[in-house]
Amino acid sequence: MERIRLGSTGLKVSPFSFGTMTLGQPVNEKTSLELLDLVSDSGVNFIDTSNSYNAGHSEEIVGQWMDARNNREQIVLATKVRYPVGNDPETIGLTPKVLIRELENSLRRLKTEYVDIYYLHQPDDDTPIEVTWRALESQVNAGKIRYIGLSNFAAWQIVDALYLSRSRGWTPPTVTQALYNAISRAADTELLPMARTFDLGTCLYNPLAGGLLTGKYRWEKPTSGTRFANDANYRQRYWDERQQCAADAFSQIARDGGADCRTGTAVHAGSRQR
Incomplete structure (x- = not known):
C-alpha cells in the first residue's frame, strides 16, 4: 500500500488508518487481534485509538498486538484524551492533571514509551487552552508525544491553538481529525480549507x-x-x-x-x- 505525507509532520502513513473503537466490545479480543493482523498485512501502518474506547481495553489490545508482533517502530500510533474512561469522572477533561495521568495510563496499556500523535479528543470549555497546552508541551519535551493533534475542534479553535503555541514557542498542532463522509460534509466549509492553509495533516472518521x-x-x-x-x-x-x-x-x-x-x-x- 502506498504511503502519503501527513501534513507537515514528516510522517508517511497509509491512506487508510485502522480505527479501534470496537476492539474488545463488541469485537472480542481474538477477533480484534486477527483484524489487526489483517490490516497490517494489507499495508496499513496507521492505528487510531483512544483512552476512552471500551474503558481502555481497546488500547490494551493494540498494545498486546504490537508487543507480540514486535512492530511498534513500524506503526504510526495515535491515541486521545478528553472523554471518560469507563465511568470514572476523574478521567474527563483536559486539565494538566487529567492529561498527564491519562497519557501515562495510555502508554502503559499500549506498552510503548511514546505515541506518534496525541489528540485532544474534543475541546474542554472548563480548561483554558493555554493551561492544556503547557501540559502538552511538558510531555512533548519528555519524549512521550511526537505530534499534537486536535479532534472535533472547529477551524477557529485550531487557529487559536496554532497562534497560541507559536507565540509561546511551544509545539503547535500538526494534525486534525474530523467527521466526514458523503452525507456529512460540514468540514468542507472551513475546516479543510484551513487545514490546507496551515499544512495540517487531516484525518477523517466515519467515512461510511x-x-x-x-x-x-x-x-x-x-x-x-x-x-x-x-x-x-x-x-x-x-x-x-x-x-x-x-x-x-x-x-x-x-x-x-x-x-x-x-x-x-x-x-x-x-x-x-x-
Whole structure:
C-alpha cells in the first residue's frame, strides 16, 4: 500500500488508518487481534485509538498486538484524551492533571514509551487552552508525544491553538481529525480549507457514516447486532429521514454506476488525509 505525507509532520502513513473503537466490545479480543493482523498485512501502518474506547481495553489490545508482533517502530500510533474512561469522572477533561495521568495510563496499556500523535479528543470549555497546552508541551519535551493533534475542534479553535503555541514557542498542532463522509460534509466549509492553509495533516472518521452508506440498512429499525442497534450516539447522529434518504440516493447512484459504495466512499474520504 502506498504511503502519503501527513501534513507537515514528516510522517508517511497509509491512506487508510485502522480505527479501534470496537476492539474488545463488541469485537472480542481474538477477533480484534486477527483484524489487526489483517490490516497490517494489507499495508496499513496507521492505528487510531483512544483512552476512552471500551474503558481502555481497546488500547490494551493494540498494545498486546504490537508487543507480540514486535512492530511498534513500524506503526504510526495515535491515541486521545478528553472523554471518560469507563465511568470514572476523574478521567474527563483536559486539565494538566487529567492529561498527564491519562497519557501515562495510555502508554502503559499500549506498552510503548511514546505515541506518534496525541489528540485532544474534543475541546474542554472548563480548561483554558493555554493551561492544556503547557501540559502538552511538558510531555512533548519528555519524549512521550511526537505530534499534537486536535479532534472535533472547529477551524477557529485550531487557529487559536496554532497562534497560541507559536507565540509561546511551544509545539503547535500538526494534525486534525474530523467527521466526514458523503452525507456529512460540514468540514468542507472551513475546516479543510484551513487545514490546507496551515499544512495540517487531516484525518477523517466515519467515512461510511457508521455503516449507513453500506446500503445494508432498511429504515423500519436498525438491524439487530449492528452499530445502530447498539449505540444511541450513532442513532442520534445519523438515524433520521434526511440522512436515510441521502444514503439511499447515494447507494442507488453507486449501483447504477456498477460501483461498490462502501469502497468508493472510503477511498474518497481516505484521499482527504494529507
